[in-house]
Amino acid sequence: MSPRSPREISVLVPPDLAPLYPDDPTRIGPYLALGRLGQGATGTVYAAVDTSSTTAGDRLVAVKVLRSPELESPDVYPALAQRLRNLSSVDPQRVVAPLNFDADANPPWLAMPYLAGQRLSHYVTKRGGLGTGKLVALAIGLAEGLSALHARGVAHGSLRPSEVLLESHGPHIMECAVAADSERLRGSGATWLSPERYRGGVATPAADVFAWGAVVAFAGTGRLPFGTGEPEEISQRVASGSFSLDGLAKGLRPVVGRALDPNPDQRPSLREVIGAVIAVWQAENTEQGAVPAPGDREEIGRILEREWHAVEPAPRVPEVIRLEGRLSNHRPSRALFLTGVVAVAGVLIGGGAWGIAQVTGGGTEAGPVAEEVPEEPEETASEEEEDPRTLVVRFDPAEQEEPEDGDGERVWVYTPVTRDGEIPRNQGIPSHEAWSEQWEEAGEPGQAVIRTDAEVLCARFCAAPEHVFLDEEARGTWELSGSDFIDYLSWGPVMIVEITFAEDQEGEGPREVVEVVELFSD
Numbered sequence: 001m002s003p004r005s006p007r008e009i010s011v012l013v014p015p016d017l018a019p020l021y022p023d024d025p026t027r028i029g030p031y032l033a034l035g036r037l038g039q040g041a042t043g044t045v046y047a048a049v050d051t052s053s054t055t056a057g058d059r060l061v062a063v064k065v066l067r068s069p070e071l072e073s074p075d076v077y078p079a080l081a082q083r084l085r086n087l088s089s090v091d092p093q094r095v096v097a098p099l100n101f102d103a104d105a106n107p108p109w110l111a112m113p114y115l116a117g118q119r120l121s122h123y124v125t126k127r128g129g130l131g132t133g134k135l136v137a138l139a140i141g142l143a144e145g146l147s148a149l150h151a152r153g154v155a156h157g158s159l160r161p162s163e164v165l166l167e168s169h170g171p172h173i174m175e176c177a178v179a180a181d182s183e184r185l186r187g188s189g190a191t192w193l194s195p196e197r198y199r200g201g202v203a204t205p206a207a208d209v210f211a212w213g214a215v216v217a218f219a220g221t222g223r224l225p226f227g228t229g230e231p232e233e234i235s236q237r238v239a240s241g242s243f244s245l246d247g248l249a250k251g252l253r254p255v256v257g258r259a260l261d262p263n264p265d266q267r268p269s270l271r272e273v274i275g276a277v278i279a280v281w282q283a284e285n286t287e288q289g290a291v292p293a294p295g296d297r298e299e300i301g302r303i304l305e306r307e308w309h310a311v312e313p314a315p316r317v318p319e320v321i322r323l324e325g326r327l328s329n330h331r332p333s334r335a336l337f338l339t340g341v342v343a344v345a346g347v348l349i350g351g352g353a354w355g356i357a358q359v360t361g362g363g364t365e366a367g368p369v370a371e372e373v374p375e376e377p378e379e380t381a382s383e384e385e386e387d388p389r390t391l392v393v394r395f396d397p398a399e400q401e402e403p404e405d406g407d408g409e410r411v412w413v414y415t416p417v418t419r420d421g422e423i424p425r426n427q428g429i430p431s432h433e434a435w436s437e438q439w440e441e442a443g444e445p446g447q448a449v450i451r452t453d454a455e456v457l458c459a460r461f462c463a464a465p466e467h468v469f470l471d472e473e474a475r476g477t478w479e480l481s482g483s484d485f486i487d488y489l490s491w492g493p494v495m496i497v498e499i500t501f502a503e504d505q506e507g508e509g510p511r512e513v514v515e516v517v518e519l520f521s522d
C-alpha cells in the first residue's frame with residue numbers, strides 16, 4: 001500500500017512569511033529554512049521545519065542565525081555557549097528558551113519554538129496603553145520571566161517593548177542569546193537602559209528590574225516614561241530619576257517608581273516586585289473575608305488566567321514540503337539534510353511559495369557540520385517498503401462505502417496522492433484552479449479508521465468558528481476533533497489532507513488516523 005512517492009510532510013506557516021534571500025542558508029543544523037521571520041540587531045530569524053516532529057502544528061520552529069558585533073572576537077564564544085546552555089534550562093513558561101543550539105557553528109545558531117504573537121511595542125502603539133487587569137497580568141508575567149532567567153544566572157540586558165511578545169496565554173520575553181553590549185543599545189534604547197547600563201555597565205538583575213519598570217510604565221500609559229528627545233537627553237532624565245507615571249494604574253505607581261530608581265541598590269528585587277503586583281491585584285479583586293492567597297506561583301497563574309484576555313494569535317496555513325528520499329520519524333534529520341538528499345518542492349497554500357522555491361534552489365548552509373556527517377546509506381528494499389506514518393491522501397465522499405448497520409467503526413477509503421507540477425509563483429495565494437489541478441494518484445487506495453479524538457487542523461473546508469472570518473486573503477487554521485472531521489467526510493467536498501497514523505495501535509484491522517491536516521478542498 002505504501003506509495004513509492006517522495007515523502008511529503010505538512011507544516012503550518014504564517015501566511016505572510018517573507019521569502020529567503022539568495023544568500024540565506026537553506027539548512028541550519030538539522031532544520032530546513034522556509035522563509036524569513038525578520039532581522040534583528042543580533043542576527044536573522046528564519047521560519048524552519050523540524051522534520052523530526054510528528055505533529056504538523058509543532059513542526060515550525062524559529063531559528064536565529066547569530067551575527068552581531070558582540071560576536072566578532074573569538075574570545076566571546078565560550079561565554080556564548082555557556083549563556084545558551086543556561087538559557088536552554090530556563091523555565092519556558094514566560095521566556096522564549098532555545099530548543100537546540102550550536103554555538104560552535106559558523107555562524108552560531110539557536111532554534112526556538114515558533115511564537116505567533118504580537119510585539120508589545122506594536123500592540124501599544126496601535127491600541128494605546130493596556131487596561132489595568134491586562135497590565136497587571138503583563139507586569140507579573142514579565143517579572144516571572146525575568147525571575148526564571150535570573151534563576152539560571154542570565155540577566156536579559158536588553159528588555160524593551162519590542163522584546164515582549166503577547167501570546168494567547170500571556171506575555172513572553174524574547175530570546176536574549178547575545179548579552180547585548182550597552183553601547184549598541186544606547187541609541188534607540190535609552191529609555192529602557194538603567195543609568196549604570198548606559199554608562200557601560202554589564203547586564204545585571206537590577207538593570208532588568210529597571211527595564212521592567214520602564215516597560216510596564218510604557219505599556220500602562222502608551223507613553224515613554226522619561227519623555228522623548230535625543231538619547232543623551234533621555235539618559236540625563238533617567239539618571240536624575242525624572243520620570244512621569246501619570247495615567248498609570250495608581251496601585252502600580254509605587255513599585256514601578258521604585259524600579260526606575262537611578263540607584264540600583266534602591267530598586268526592589270523581583271521577589272518584591274512580584275509581591276507588590278500581586279498585592280495590587282488582590283486589593284482590587286479579593287473580597288472581604290476571602291481565603292488568604294496561595295503561594296506566588298499559583299497566584300500568578302490565577303492572575304494571568306483571569307486577566308489575560310487572549311491576544312489572538314496570527315493564523316497559520318498549511319504548506320506541503322516534499323522530501324526526496326526516505327525520512328523516518330525518529331531524528332536522523334541531521335544526516336538526511338547534510339547529505340543533500342532533501343529537495344523541497346513548491347507550496348500549496350498561502351503566500352510562501354517563493355520560500356520553498358528558494359530552498360529547492362540550494363543556498364548556503366549555516367554551520368560547518370556538513371563534512372562531519374557520512375553519506376546516508378542507500379535505502380534497502382525493506383526500508384523503502386515500510387509504511388510511512390504520514391501520508392498525503394485524497395478523501396472523496398463519492399468513493400465512500402455506505403456504512404453497514406451495526407456498531408462497528410466506520411472505515412474510510414482514501415487514495416494516496418502526490419503533487420504534479422508546481423504552483424505558479426504569483427507571490428500571492430494561488431488560485432483555486434492552481435491548487436486543484438496539481439494532484440495525481442500515487443498509490444493504491446487504502447482504508448483507515450479515523451479516531452474520534454484525532455487532532456484535526458483545518459484551513460478551509462470546515463465551517464469556521466464564529467470569530468474567524470474566512471476569505472481567500474484571510475485564511476485561518478483552527479482545530480477540530482476527529483468526530484467533526486468524520487462528519488465532513490460523509491457529505492463534504494473532496495479533500496486533500498495529510499494523515500498521521502497511530503503508533504500505538506492495538507490489534508488487527510485498518511490503521512487508525514490520529515492527526516489530519518487539511519491541505520486542499522475542492
Ligand SMILES: Nc1ncnc2c1ncn2[C@@H]1O[C@H](COP(=O)(O)OP(=O)(O)OP(=O)(O)O)[C@@H](O)[C@H]1O
Nearest residue numbers: 037038039040041042043045062112113114115174
Ligand atoms: N520565536 C520566534 N517566533 C516567531 N518569530 C520570531 C521569533 N523570534 C524572533 N522572531 C521574529 O524575528 C524578527 C527578529 O527578531 P529578533 O529577536 O532578532 O529582533 P530584535 O529584537 O529586533 O533584535 P535583537 O534581539 O537581535 O536585538 C522579529 O520580527 C520577530 O518577530
